[in-house]
Amino acid sequence: MSRIVGIDLGTTNSLVAYVEGGIPKVIPDAEGRVLLPSIVAFTPAGVVVGEAARRQLARNAARTIYSVKRLMGRGYEDVRDELGHFPFEVVPSAEVVRIKVGDREVTPPEVSAHVLRALKARAEAFFGEPVEQAVVTVPAYFNDAQRQATKDAGRIAGLDVLRIVNEPTAASLAYGLGRLSEGIIVVYDLGGGTFDVSILRVHDGIFEVLATNGNTHLGGDDFDRVMVEWLLADVKAAHGADLASDPEAMQELRLAAEAAKCRLSFDERTTLTIPFEAFTYRREIARTDLEGLIGPLVESTLGPCRRALADAGLDRAGVDEVVLVGGSTRIPLVRRRVQEVFGREPHSRLNPDEVVALGAAVQAQILAGGITDMLLLDVTPLSLGIETLGGIVSVLISRNTTIPTMAKEAFTTSVDGQTTVDMHVLQGERELARDNRSLARFDLAGIDPMPAGMPKIEVTFLIDANGILQVKASELRTGKAAAIEVKPTYGLTEAEVGQMVEDSFTHAEADVNARLLIETRNEADTVMTHVERALNQGAQLADAEELAGIKAALERLREARDGGDRDVIRERTTDLNRATERLAEAMMDQALKGALGSKRAAEIMEQP
Amino acid sequence: MSDYFAVFELPRKLQLDEEGLRRRFYELSRRHHPDFHQLAGEDEQAASLADSALINRAYRALRDPLARVEYLVALEGGQENSAPAKPAVPRNLLMEMMEVQEALEEAKGAGLDEAALERLRVERGRLLDRRAATEAAIVAHGAEWDAAVDQGADRAPLLTWFKEALATRAYLRTVIDDLSQALGEDQDAHVSHRRH
Numbered sequence: 001m002s003r004i005v006g007i008d009l010g011t012t013n014s015l016v017a018y019v020e021g022g023i024p025k026v027i028p029d030a031e032g033r034v035l036l037p038s039i040v041a042f043t044p045a046g047v048v049v050g051e052a053a054r055r056q057l058a059r060n061a062a063r064t065i066y067s068v069k070r071l072m073g074r075g076y077e078d079v080r081d082e083l084g085h086f087p088f089e090v091v092p093s094a095e096v097v098r099i100k101v102g103d104r105e106v107t108p109p110e111v112s113a114h115v116l117r118a119l120k121a122r123a124e125a126f127f128g129e130p131v132e133q134a135v136v137t138v139p140a141y142f143n144d145a146q147r148q149a150t151k152d153a154g155r156i157a158g159l160d161v162l163r164i165v166n167e168p169t170a171a172s173l174a175y176g177l178g179r180l181s182e183g184i185i186v187v188y189d190l191g192g193g194t195f196d197v198s199i200l201r202v203h204d205g206i207f208e209v210l211a212t213n214g215n216t217h218l219g220g221d222d223f224d225r226v227m228v229e230w231l232l233a234d235v236k237a238a239h240g241a242d243l244a245s246d247p248e249a250m251q252e253l254r255l256a257a258e259a260a261k262c263r264l265s266f267d268e269r270t271t272l273t274i275p276f277e278a279f280t281y282r283r284e285i286a287r288t289d290l291e292g293l294i295g296p297l298v299e300s301t302l303g304p305c306r307r308a309l310a311d312a313g314l315d316r317a318g319v320d321e322v323v324l325v326g327g328s329t330r331i332p333l334v335r336r337r338v339q340e341v342f343g344r345e346p347h348s349r350l351n352p353d354e355v356v357a358l359g360a361a362v363q364a365q366i367l368a369g370g371i372t373d374m375l376l377l378d379v380t381p382l383s384l385g386i387e388t389l390g391g392i393v394s395v396l397i398s399r400n401t402t403i404p405t406m407a408k409e410a411f412t413t414s415v416d417g418q419t420t421v422d423m424h425v426l427q428g429e430r431e432l433a434r435d436n437r438s439l440a441r442f443d444l445a446g447i448d449p450m451p452a453g454m455p456k457i458e459v460t461f462l463i464d465a466n467g468i469l470q471v472k473a474s475e476l477r478t479g480k481a482a483a484i485e486v487k488p489t490y491g492l493t494e495a496e497v498g499q500m501v502e503d504s505f506t507h508a509e510a511d512v513n514a515r516l517l518i519e520t521r522n523e524a525d526t527v528m529t530h531v532e533r534a535l536n537q538g539a540q541l542a543d544a545e546e547l548a549g550i551k552a553a554l555e556r557l558r559e560a561r562d563g564g565d566r567d568v569i570r571e572r573t574t575d576l577n578r579a580t581e582r583l584a585e586a587m588m589d590q591a592l593k594g595a596l597g598s599k600r601a602a603e604i605m606e607q608p
Numbered sequence: 609m610s611d612y613f614a615v616f617e618l619p620r621k622l623q624l625d626e627e628g629l630r631r632r633f634y635e636l637s638r639r640h641h642p643d644f645h646q647l648a649g650e651d652e653q654a655a656s657l658a659d660s661a662l663i664n665r666a667y668r669a670l671r672d673p674l675a676r677v678e679y680l681v682a683l684e685g686g687q688e689n690s691a692p693a694k695p696a697v698p699r700n701l702l703m704e705m706m707e708v709q710e711a712l713e714e715a716k717g718a719g720l721d722e723a724a725l726e727r728l729r730v731e732r733g734r735l736l737d738r739r740a741a742t743e744a745a746i747v748a749h750g751a752e753w754d755a756a757v758d759q760g761a762d763r764a765p766l767l768t769w770f771k772e773a774l775a776t777r778a779y780l781r782t783v784i785d786d787l788s789q790a791l792g793e794d795q796d797a798h799v800s801h802r803r804h
Contacts, residue, residue, distance in 0.1 A: 162646060206634045367646040375641055377664075402664040404642065404657050464657060465642045 004133040004162060004368050005123050006360025008170075009112060009150065011069040011219060012192030012327065014038045015357035016119040016134075019365040024174060024358035027126045035353060036122070039066045040114045042101040045518050049118040057255065061087035061247040063101045067221055070193045071097045071108040072153075073146030075490040082217070085225055087247040096490050109153040109492060110500055116157035133160045135364040137356050139194040140166035141214030141381045143427045144439050144469050145490045151468070152492055156500045162367055164466035167191070168198035169378050170359030171325040172207055174350055176374060177362065183320030184210075184312075188338050188346065189356075190301065191326035193219040197305050199312040199319075205373045211311035211400045212381050213304035220261075220328040223294045227257040230293055231272075231283065239279050249276060264290050265330040291333045298337055305341050311400050322346035327353050377402050380463050387424040387433040396461055399429065406462040410476070417449040421457060425469070438489040444473050444482045457482055513566075520566045524557055524573045531580050538587040546583065553579040612666035612679060620683070621757055622676060622750030633667045673747045674777075680753075681770050684763070701776055705783055708735070712790055725791060732787040739780040746773045 006017045006024070013035040017026045026034040033051070041048045041056035041064040048056065056064040065088055071079055076093050083090050089100040098105040116136075123131045136159075138150050147164050154161035168187035175185075182202050189196040196214035200207055231253055236242055243249040256274050263270040264287045274281045309316060324346045328334060338346050350358065365371045379400045385393040386409065396407035411421050421444040428436030447455050456476040463469055473482040487493075492500070531554055539547060557572040613620045616632050638644070640663060645656035669679040708731055714724075749769065756763045 163643075203634070206637070208634075363643075366643050369644075369647055372644070375638055375643060377637060377641070401668060404661040405664050405668075406658075406661040462657070462661060465660075 002130065002132055003123075003127060004135060004364035005119075005131055006170075006357055006362070006364045007116065007119055007134050007136045008167070008357035008360055009069065009115065009136055009138070009153070010038055010192060010356075011067050011194060011221065012038060013353065014115050014119060015354060016123050017354075017357040017361035018123070019361045019370065022177075022371075024177070024361040024365075026354050026357055027123055029122050030125065036115065036118060037066075038069065038112075038115050039064060040068070040111050041065075042104075042106075047114055049114050058248050058251040061251050062089065064088070065099060065101070065106075065111050067193055068099075068108045068111040070217060070221070071099075072112065073108075073143065073149035073490055078490075087251060096492060107492065107500075109149045109497075110156055112150070112153035113156035113500075116153055116159055120157060120159055132158070133162050133364075135163045135165055135360045135367065136161050137165050137167045137170045137360045139189075139191075139214060139216050140168050140196040140198050140212040140378075141194070141216050142166075142467070143216075143382055143437050144384075144467070145437070145488065146216065147466060147468050148488070148491050151466070152497045152500075155497055158501075163363060164468065165360055165363050165376070166196070166198065166209075166212070166378055166381075166467070167194075167356045168196045168212070168325060169200065169207065169209055169376055170363060171323065171350075171355045172198070172200055172202070172359065173362040173374065173376060174355045174359035175323060176202065176205075176207060181321055184314060184318050186305075186308075186319050186322045186342055187325055188301075188305070188322060188329065189214075189325040190328040190334060191219050192328070193217070193221045195219060195301050195304070197301070197308045199308050199314065206375050206377065208377045208402075209379045209400075210314070211308045212379055213308040213311070214381070215300070215304065218297065218300065219326075220258075222297055223261055223290075223328065223331075224254055224258045226293045226297065227261060227290070228253050231257060234283060235281055239281065241276075241278065243276075252276070260285055261290060262330075265332060287332070294331070294333065298331075298333055301334075302337060302341050305338075316341070316343045319344055324348040325352050325355055378465070378467070379403060380405065380467055382427040382437075383429055384425065384427050384439075384461065384463065384469065385436070387426060391433045393426055393428075393431060393433050393436060397463060401463075403463050403467055404465050406460055409459050409461070411444065411457045411459060411473075412453050413447065413450070413455050414452050416452050418452065418455075419447045419449055420445045421447065423459065425461070425471070439469065440489055440491070441487045442471055442473075443485040443487075445485065446482060447475065448478075517564065517566050517569075520569045520573075521561060524561050524569050527573050527576055528554060528557060528561075531576060534580060534583060534587060538583060538590070541586040541590065542583045546579075550576075550579045550583065610662060610666070611683065612669050613683075615663060615666040616670065618670075619757065620680060621754040622673070622680060623754050624670070624676075626671060629667070629670060633663065633671075636663045673750070674743055677746055677750070677770055678774060681767060681774060684767055685771075701779060705779065708783055708787075712786060728787055728791055732784060732791070735780055735784050735787070739777060739784065742773055742777045742780065746770065746777070749773075 003018065008015045015026050015034055015036065017024055019025070028034050029036070036050045037054045039050065039053040039057065041053035041060055043056065043060060043063070053064055057066065070082070074097055075095060076090065076097055079090070079097060091098045091100050091105060096107055098107055099111065120131055134154065136150055136154055138147055142150070150164060151161045168189040171187055171189065172185060182204070185200045185202055187198045187200070194214065194216050195218040196212065198212040199210045201210055228250070232244055243253060252274055256272050260270050260272045264285065267287070269284060269286045271282060271284045319342050322338060322342050322344050324335065324338065325348070329348060329352050335346060362371065362374070363376065366374060380397060380403050381399060383395045383399045384397040385395040388394045396409060397405055411423070413421060423442045423444070424433065425439045425442065426433055426436040427439055430436050444457055444459070447457065457473055458476050459471060459473045461469060461471055471484060471486070473484055474480060475482055531550065535547070535550065542550070553572070553576040557569070557576050560568045560572045563569070616629060618624060637660070640656050640659040642653065642656045642660055645652050668675070670676050711727065711731060749766065753763065753766050756766060
């Protein structure tokens, strides 16, 4: 049984965690950092992820993808309004979002896969063994398409995603290890790009979610955005410069706004300084300024809180504990408003950046059989239905139904001899199909030709423990399974995912090759620099023939260096090293002579 | 149609210990939830998924007293699948509601000034009270049903009474939603009248 890790695939940062000795722990990288910025830069030399990619944000804005979680499982039309805020280009299409990076187009699951792959590599380096299975968290309010996209990302990254877990409930599991009282718990989770609120009943190791609500497009990113808009106007007033059309300046502004926002959680005032080329922009901001800007956004999280309470059949007096999760809950205004809504002081005793990953690790341990006394009973956040005559939705599974769950519906034909029936499956709370999220169209094929209304096809809609829909159909009279063709509205088809898995191997190889080539070139550059310095300083220590040999080897390496053949570069680097061996030793002897008298370098080296 | 009462080894009665039902739900979940069958073979995993889905549906149908009556009526009526046929709305209610609908149309036509809004609010308050009374009556009839089960008496008249009461409730709910919508207060209620 291989190890199962827990992964928090966040809008801003991602983490990987595991359970050791009954205690969940986050896994650091080689430098000891636990947060991996969810940023992927497509550079000419290859793909870089995390901190290295963050440094590309301003320099390589058009090819550095951040906050891609906001685009997961969505269509171009859904995200159109916010595309203006991204410096990278999204290609208009009728289906899944595609991002243009250079001459190539990538989908959000592929970008997320790069982040997952980096976390996988981090875990593998940590354990010294392959890691192939993971529990990955998603916002509780993610719909089927967004969940499926996350699962696809795992597959592309070479990870078997055993379970998709909702972030707030994962957090409750992390708290559940002896840190949570029994009773009604509210988890308020405001992250970089998403907001969730979940209400649970915790009793004797069972974590039963009663209701969940949220907004998958609301978080710290939006706070940054309103700040940037405000700063943009301020820069214009103070310096007469319009930075809106300069993507690099916009990135600088965004990063500075984000940093100032974070400081204002602890300080009443802060000064923001950005050295632009033409001028240096300096602005003092008070916490009250920030609160004025983000106030309406914070307010918009309170409606979902009240709706979740109502759906759980509770009023605020019934709430025993309020837990805060997600980096944006460090903002004092958020804490104040949450306290006012629930009439109870919220707490975040576990690090709000890490708690979701820790909970994912706990769930991983439950699946591995390592924890048997805890069980999470989660719900589906959105009602599931099918389109009926006149574009009306008939609900089959209501929101906040405990998962797994299933519903059956009988279909028949309306025309004599009809052999196919199609169904349009939707998610959402609205009456009309067009106002809900279209998940997929299913074609039931291979129905025997019969008079209209005669065939009886029973379709089973099953939402599994991941919150993902599975559809099965059978012809009731024959008991024969009916063939279903699935056309996901905003998702990748099975074939597309398969292709991406394959591509990822090819690209992974290309990416590794690119990195190795760069490393080989770097080494060649170092050797050439040293040799050039030696020729300047120690030429008198070599005879003409030796000097000619060194110069020829140097020239040969210089020629190979810009070529793409790593082996040739390495070979000629070795040649150059060998050609200068004697000269290097002679130079060292001379240097030591100056310091130590006449002893040869070799003798000195031999001394203990 | 699966007998959800049987899932919890309960007789088909309406008055039940909700705390006990929850305890039993947790016990069954511990036994059948897919989380605890992750390492098993494909067949066992599929079975745990199906069992778990059935347990969850059953708990949802039985935990709420009104949902329990709705389910019982469907079960005793021997209806396939989840869509209960709608019995006719009682005539006197229909007449009365037509007046409310008229008032609603009038109010809309007049552009909903403060007086019209106030009239709609009063009307809605009256209907909310009436719905609450209907629901209380449905729950109260549970005792009669259980007694009939214990005595082996004819339950058909009670079943008919339940069907009519549920139809009245469903109808009231629709009208209340319409009123709320006209009052611009339907944000939270837009799914409330749909089938669960």
